[in-house]
Amino acid sequence: MVPARRRLPPLFLLGASGAVAVVLLAPLLFLLIEASGSGAGAIAHLIWRSLTATLLWNTVRLMVVVTALCAVIGTLTAWLVECTDLPGRRLWAVLLVIPFAIPDFVVSFGWASISTWVQGFQGAVLVMTLAVYPLVYLPVAASLRGADPGLEDAARSLGLGRFRTFLRVTVGQARGAILGGCVLVALVILAEYGAFEILGYQTFTTEIFTEFQVSFNVPAACALSLVLVVLGAVILGAEPVARGKGRAVRTGAQAQRVSRRHRLGRATLPVHAALALLVALALGVPVGASVYWMLAGGGPFLTGVSVLDAGWHTALYSGVAAALATLLGLPVALLAVRHPGRGGRLLERSTYLVLAMPGLVIALAISYFTERYAGGFGYQGAALLVAAYAILFFPLALVGVRASVAHAPVALEEAARSLGRRPDEVFLRVTLPLIGPGLAAAFCLVFLACATELTATLVLVPTGVQTLATQFWAYQQNLSYAQAAPFALVIIAIAAVPSYVLARYFDRLPGRAGAAS
Amino acid sequence: MRPRFSAPARRGAIVIVVMAAGWLLSACGGSPGQSITLYNGQHVQTTDSLVSAFEKATGITVNVRSDDEDTLADEIVSEGSRSPADVIYTENSPALEYLQGEGLLAPVEPSTLTGTPSRYNSPAGDWVGVSARVSVLIYNPSLISESQLPTSILQLADSRYQGELALAPGETDFQPVVTSVARTYGSAEALSWLEGLKANAGSHIYPDNETIADEVNRGVVAFGIVNQYYWYRMGSELGAANVHSKIAYLAPHDPGYVLDVSGAAVLRSSIHQAAAQKFLAFLVSKQGQETIAQSASYEYPIASGVTTARPETPLAELQPNSITIPELGDGSTAIALMQQAGLL
Numbered sequence: 001m002v003p004a005r006r007r008l009p010p011l012f013l014l015g016a017s018g019a020v021a022v023v024l025l026a027p028l029l030f031l032l033i034e035a036s037g038s039g040a041g042a043i044a045h046l047i048w049r050s051l052t053a054t055l056l057w058n059t060v061r062l063m064v065v066v067t068a069l070c071a072v073i074g075t076l077t078a079w080l081v082e083c084t085d086l087p088g089r090r091l092w093a094v095l096l097v098i099p100f101a102i103p104d105f106v107v108s109f110g111w112a113s114i115s116t117w118v119q120g121f122q123g124a125v126l127v128m129t130l131a132v133y134p135l136v137y138l139p140v141a142a143s144l145r146g147a148d149p150g151l152e153d154a155a156r157s158l159g160l161g162r163f164r165t166f167l168r169v170t171v172g173q174a175r176g177a178i179l180g181g182c183v184l185v186a187l188v189i190l191a192e193y194g195a196f197e198i199l200g201y202q203t204f205t206t207e208i209f210t211e212f213q214v215s216f217n218v219p220a221a222c223a224l225s226l227v228l229v230v231l232g233a234v235i236l237g238a239e240p241v242a243r244g245k246g247r248a249v250r251t252g253a254q255a256q257r258v259s260r261r262h263r264l265g266r267a268t269l270p271v272h273a274a275l276a277l278l279v280a281l282a283l284g285v286p287v288g289a290s291v292y293w294m295l296a297g298g299g300p301f302l303t304g305v306s307v308l309d310a311g312w313h314t315a316l317y318s319g320v321a322a323a324l325a326t327l328l329g330l331p332v333a334l335l336a337v338r339h340p341g342r343g344g345r346l347l348e349r350s351t352y353l354v355l356a357m358p359g360l361v362i363a364l365a366i367s368y369f370t371e372r373y374a375g376g377f378g379y380q381g382a383a384l385l386v387a388a389y390a391i392l393f394f395p396l397a398l399v400g401v402r403a404s405v406a407h408a409p410v411a412l413e414e415a416a417r418s419l420g421r422r423p424d425e426v427f428l429r430v431t432l433p434l435i436g437p438g439l440a441a442a443f444c445l446v447f448l449a450c451a452t453e454l455t456a457t458l459v460l461v462p463t464g465v466q467t468l469a470t471q472f473w474a475y476q477q478n479l480s481y482a483q484a485a486p487f488a489l490v491i492i493a494i495a496a497v498p499s500y501v502l503a504r505y506f507d508r509l510p511g512r513a514g515a516a517s
Numbered sequence: 518m519r520p521r522f523s524a525p526a527r528r529g530a531i532v533i534v535v536m537a538a539g540w541l542l543s544a545c546g547g548s549p550g551q552s553i554t555l556y557n558g559q560h561v562q563t564t565d566s567l568v569s570a571f572e573k574a575t576g577i578t579v580n581v582r583s584d585d586e587d588t589l590a591d592e593i594v595s596e597g598s599r600s601p602a603d604v605i606y607t608e609n610s611p612a613l614e615y616l617q618g619e620g621l622l623a624p625v626e627p628s629t630l631t632g633t634p635s636r637y638n639s640p641a642g643d644w645v646g647v648s649a650r651v652s653v654l655i656y657n658p659s660l661i662s663e664s665q666l667p668t669s670i671l672q673l674a675d676s677r678y679q680g681e682l683a684l685a686p687g688e689t690d691f692q693p694v695v696t697s698v699a700r701t702y703g704s705a706e707a708l709s710w711l712e713g714l715k716a717n718a719g720s721h722i723y724p725d726n727e728t729i730a731d732e733v734n735r736g737v738v739a740f741g742i743v744n745q746y747y748w749y750r751m752g753s754e755l756g757a758a759n760v761h762s763k764i765a766y767l768a769p770h771d772p773g774y775v776l777d778v779s780g781a782a783v784l785r786s787s788i789h790q791a792a793a794q795k796f797l798a799f800l801v802s803k804q805g806q807e808t809i810a811q812s813a814s815y816e817y818p819i820a821s822g823v824t825t826a827r828p829e830t831p832l833a834e835l836q837p838n839s840i841t842i843p844e845l846g847d848g849s850t851a852i853a854l855m856q857q858a859g860l861l
Contacts, residue, residue, distance in 0.1 A: 050859050116737045120720050200723045200732070210687040210724075210861065212588065368595070376599045380582075463554055463582040463601065474561060474583070479727050479754045 013339070016331035017347055024351050024391055027365035028229065031357075034368070035222040046223045051207070055224075059203040059231070062124055063189045069129045070185045073278070074136025075178055079170060080271060082144040085261040087268070092275055093141070097503045099282035100134035101495035103452035103469065105194030106488045107131045109476055110286030112198050113293065124201040130282040131195070132188050136181030138502075143177035144170070183239045184355075190232055191358035193455045194473070204228045205358050209455070212364060225361045232356020287492060294485035305466040307490050314467040314494065317382065318450035321389030325397035325446045326439055328390060333402040338410070348402075352395050359392050359456035366391075367459055385460040389450045396449055397442045404438015444498035451495050468494070552578035553603040553792045556593065558586025558612060558689075559779060562750060563648070563814035570808050571799045577792050586612040586689055593784065594619055603787040604796050606647070609689055609777045611696075611848030613644040616782065618847055623785045626794050632801035633820040637778045640843055644782035647800045648809050648816035651835055652694055652775045653764045655733050655748050656740035666740060666765055670698055670773020673742070674713025683729045683741030684718040686860035690726055690744050693775045695851035697840045701772040704854065711858035722860075727751075734762040742773065746815035749829055753813055769836035776837035777845075779816065 035043055080086050081093050099107075108127045111118040118126060155169045156162070171178070193205045204224055211221040264271055336348040354362075366388050370379050378384050408431060416426045432439075454469045461470055468491045475484035557564045561583060568579045582589070586607040593600050593616060600621075607613055616622050622643040629645050630638050637646030654666055661681060667673050673682060685691055699707035715722075721738045723729050729741040730751045748764045767774045781800055783793040799805045806823035809816060817825050817832040824831060855861040 051861075054859075116732075116735050119732075119737065197724050200721070200728060202722060206724070212591075218591075371595055371599075376596070379596075379599075380601060458584075464580040477725070477727060478561065479731055479751055481754070 013331050013335050017335045017344070020328050020332055020394075021347050021350055024354050024394055026369070027357055027362045027391070028353065030365040030369055031222045031225050031229065031361065035219055035226055037219060042219065043223045046220045047227060052224070052227065055202065055204050055207055056227075058121075058201065059190065062121065062128070062201070062203065063186050065125050066128045066132070066189055067182050067185045069125070070133040070136045071178055071182050073129065073133045074181055075140050075171065075174065077133075077275065077278070078137050078140035078144055078174075079166070080275070082141050083170065083262055084264050084271075086264060086271065094500060094503045095279045095283065096137055096275070097134050097499050098496055099130060099279075100132070100138075101448055101452070101499040102131065102283070102286050102492050103194070103454065103495075104128065104131040104188075104192055105198060105454055105469075105473070105476075106290070106491060107282075107286045108195040108198040109481075109484070109488065110289035113481055114285070114289050119199050120201055123199040124196060127195055127199065128189060128192065130278075132185050133282075135184040135188065136178060139177040139181045140174050143174045148173070179239055179242055183235055186235050187232055187355045190228055190235075190356070191360075193358065193360060198476070204231075205360060205455075208358070209360060212360075218364075218368070221364065225357070228358065228361070229353075229356050233353065236352060236356060287489070290485040290488040290492075292485075293481040294489070296482060305471055307468070307486055310466045310468045310471045310487065311490055311494065313465055314451050314469070314491075317386055317389065317467065318447045321386045321393070321450050322397075322443045322446035324386065324390040325394050326401060326442045328394060329397040329401035329442060330405075332398060333405045336402060337405045348398070351398060354391060355395050359388070359453055360459065362392055363388050363456035363459035380460075380462055382462050382465075385457065385462070388456045388460055389446075389453065392453070392456060393446045393449045396445045400438055400442025400445055401435070404435040404441070407438070408434040441502060444501050448495050448498045448502075452491060550576060550578060551789070551792050552580060553787075553789050553796060554580045554582065554601050555796070556589040556602040556605045557581050557583045558589050558605065558607040560608070560750075560814065562812060563779075563809060563816060564606065566808050566812040566814075567800065567805060570804060571796060574799065574804065575792075575795060577795065579796070590616055593621060597621075598786045600784055600786050602784055603789045603793040604781060604783055606779075606781040606800075608650075608779050609693060609848075610639075610644075610646075610780060610842050610845055611692060612689070613639065613780050613782055614842070614845070615847035615849075617641060617643045621785055622782045623787065623790065625783065625797060629794070629798045629801060632798075636841065637780075637819050638842075639780070639782075644780045645797055645801055646778040646780045646819055647805075648779045648814070649819050649832060650690075650744040650746055650777050650779065650816050651837055652690075652742055652773060652777075653745045653748070653766055654740055655730055655743050655762055655764050657733050657736050657738075657762050659736060659761065660739040663763070663765055668768045669771050670694065670742075670767060671702070671710060673773075674710045674717065676713070676717070678717045678739075680717070680719050680721075681739035682714065682717040683721045683723060683732055683738040684714055684860075685723045685725050685729050685741075685743075686855050688725045689848075690777065691742070692848040692851040693777050693840075693845050694742065694773050695854060696845050696848065697772045697775050697838060699850055699854060700840065700844055701838075704850070707854055708857055711854060711860060715858055715860055730762070734760065736761065744777070745829065749815040749827065750813060766836075770838045772838055772840075774837045775840060776835065778819070778842065 077096055081089050081096065086092065104127065107130060108118075108123070111127055112123065117123070151173065152165055152169050155165045160168065191205060192203070193209060196203050196206050197209075204227065208221045208224050208228070211217045211224060332348055332351060335344045366384055367379070370377060370384065412434065413426050413430050416430045417423070421429070452469065454473060457467055457469055458473065461467060466474070468487050472484050472487035472491065475481075475487065555564075555568070564581065564583070568581060571577070572579060582602070584592075586609065589602075589605060590607070590612040593602055593605065596602070605613070605616065613622070617639060624642050625639070625645045627642075630642060633646045637649065638644070656663070656666055667675070667678070672678075695707065695711070698710060702710070721732070721741075723732065726743040726747045729743050730747045732738050733741055734751060734755075745764060748762065752760045781797055783790065783797060787793050801820035803821045803823060806818040806821045810818045810823050810826045815825075815827055815829065819832070824833075852861060
């Protein structure tokens with residue numbers, strides 16, 4: 001079971017992983033260089049002004065409220081789907097995940113275009129909660145699926161009430177997954193731009209955009225970005241502390257038994273109503289509003305690229321970036337899983353720091369870097385956009401790749417090697433098929449994220465090219481809702497496919513109700 | 518244990534390889550004929566029809582990169598002599614004045630400059646004025662009556678308008694108004710005026726004028742200051758039945774009643790000088806100006822004797838203040854003041 005440290009990691013693996021880490025952290029280096037270029041005094045002046053306090057307050061209070069709401073909604077829905085006898089569980093499992101595929105800026109467009117109440121703080125809370133709760137739902141559902149139901153039975157038999165059992169045992173077992181999901185939610189809020197711009201809610205990211213766009217002030221934008229990176233690093237650093245030493249280890253797959261699901265009984269109908277309401281708000285409103293605007297149609301006042309053309313470029317850039325990110329994730333995951341040690345762990349964790357940097361910041365960093373230090377090589381080219389996507393969503397790829405590498409038994413590879421296969425043959429014929437599904441899941445996850453990305457795309461998209469997101473944005477910004485709507489619908493359609501695949505992938509993991517392992 | 522996913526995985530890999538190959542092929546195939554790159558800070562409503570008319574008339578392809586005018590100006594400064602841009606087309610004069618100050622613009626051909634009244638062109642002859650726009654109040658009659666509206670720009674800071682004002686400090690169209698106020702009343706008074714605006718706007722601070730127009734129209738907030746064409750465009754996008762707002766002018770010659778000029782310039786670094794100059798000449802030609810007059814742009818044509826074909830107050834009947842283009846400058850004073858007031 002434990003691969004132990006039987007040999008030192010091959011030099012190739014170390015080198016490749018190190019190179020990946022350097023590329024991922026380069027944008028951070030850029031921020032430091034640009035910000036320090038204008039002198040410590042100027043930076044302090046830029047950071048210590050009343051605006052920063054406002055931004056900090058706006059950003060942090062939104063982050064806290066949305067994260068708390070997502071934790072509750074995500075955990076409850078995951079428990080309902082995984083641990084109760086809820087009818088139509090598999091359909092709900094898919095419907096609950098799909099809102100993740102709808103870009104936040106489309107959700108806020110949908111809401112803001114039909115209701116005047118949805119704006120500012122309350123609007124941001126509503127929209128972000130509906131858009132990102134699946135980030136808690138997904139890991140918690142996966143964790144509850146693998147959790148040992150015996151613990152619940154033991155707690156009940158020891159006299160703990162039903163509610164307290166849920167709180168202390170069920171939630172306790174899923175604590176790591178809930179926290180992990182909450183960290184993702186908090187980081188997404190830090191980096192979000194499009195939704196807040198539409199809702200008129202000012203956060204660090206919207207202000208960084210303004211500093212860059214209006215004030216010609218790259219040092220100020222970089223200084224504010226550094227504050228954001230520090231916030232993100234604090235969140236990432238706090239997670240292992242909050243997770244504590246609690247242990248939720250199954251006695252082993254052998255000990256698994258078919259557990260009974262909790263009976264909902266008379267609660268079945270109200271639960272269905274509540275889930276239907278959630279799905280209606282999270283999925284129905286954005287889709288409904290888009291359809292409404294498309295039918296209401298004011299006529300084509302603006303010209304732009306066709307949905308087909310924009311869709312092709314979205315699929316192209318996202319596909320290549322997803323493949324690249326998955327490929328880059330392989331050496332890092334192999335190093336972390338097969339050769340555990342302090343160096344590998346540090347390297348792996350450092351790559352997660354990318355999550356603390358908003359797409360806008362990474363895009364600006366890449367753009368300025370090529371302009372200033374690389375003689376304009378590749379400037380405004382598609383390759384830069386693809387590279388930005390791969391950097392931006394590398395952590396997503398790594399999560400998927402790492403999980404599948406961890407589940408692939410080393411013994412099979414060793415058996416193949418002992419039968420005289422060359423290492424490259426072993427990798428192609430044994431390792432790759434074993435980790436294939438995980439790689440496909442990682443690819444889907446990154447593809448989804450790229451297809452719905454807006455801010456980095458706005459900065460780096462090649463001249464004369466539009467993606468679905470940028471063309472939607474151009475129309476939405478000009479209040480051409482009728483023309484924006486089809487692009488919103490196609491983004492949702494494109495993103496729904498990988499989310500469905502993902503939901504089914506998680507569905508295949510062993511769970512309750514007699515799944516054999 | 519057979520690997521179950523190998524077939525789909527293989528299929529996925531094939532798709533990726535095919536896509537990558539297609540990408541490489543499309544990247545290699547360059548387009549024949551001449552082409553120029555336009556950095557477009559103007560609204561797409563205005564630019565799109567002009568570009569397609571120009572392409573049809575000359576056979577020159579125009580690659581358009583659209584963004585905020587300040588972002589594009591900043592990009593050009595950072596790109597320096599390597600800039601891929603041949604022409605920059607902006608909504609307001611300050612971005613062009615800024616580039617002129619950096620020495621990045623090539624002189625406009627004299628025959629092009631004569632198409633436009635000289636007060637609308639760069640005093641140094643480095644850019645040409647293409648169209649004009651004017652600042653107005655947009656208001657929602659169900660929330661505020663016309664008689665309650667301010668008639669001078671200073672009154673926007675009155676505490677009686679607390680919570681009723683919509684403001685887009687990051688919008689480049691707002692900078693000329695600030696510059697004009699600062700020039701008329703001095704920086705100190707302009708600063709306290711901006712602080713009053715900030716207090717009155719409260720949570721109604723928006724990213725751009727489209728949002729102001731939309732929010733006022735929907736009744737979220739009572740009134741705001743925008744350029745006139747936003748209201749007309751909104752009407753054509755949403756349909757007359759969905760327009761619940763009106764526009765009103767400030768008192769004649771008020772410092773907040775500002776006429777801005779949108780213009781275009783050829784970059785000194787451009788390697789397609791002739792084609793780029795041709796594009797500028799087209800913008801102020803009778804055909805170019807007619808295109809603006811007929812399109813959903815709603816800006817005022819200013820050259821070649823063309824007037825707007827749209828049902829809006831004619832340019833000649835407007836009574837803006839007398840601030841000139843050199844006085845509007847590069848906008849840096851306005852930005853500094855707004856930063857001091859905590860609006861940027």
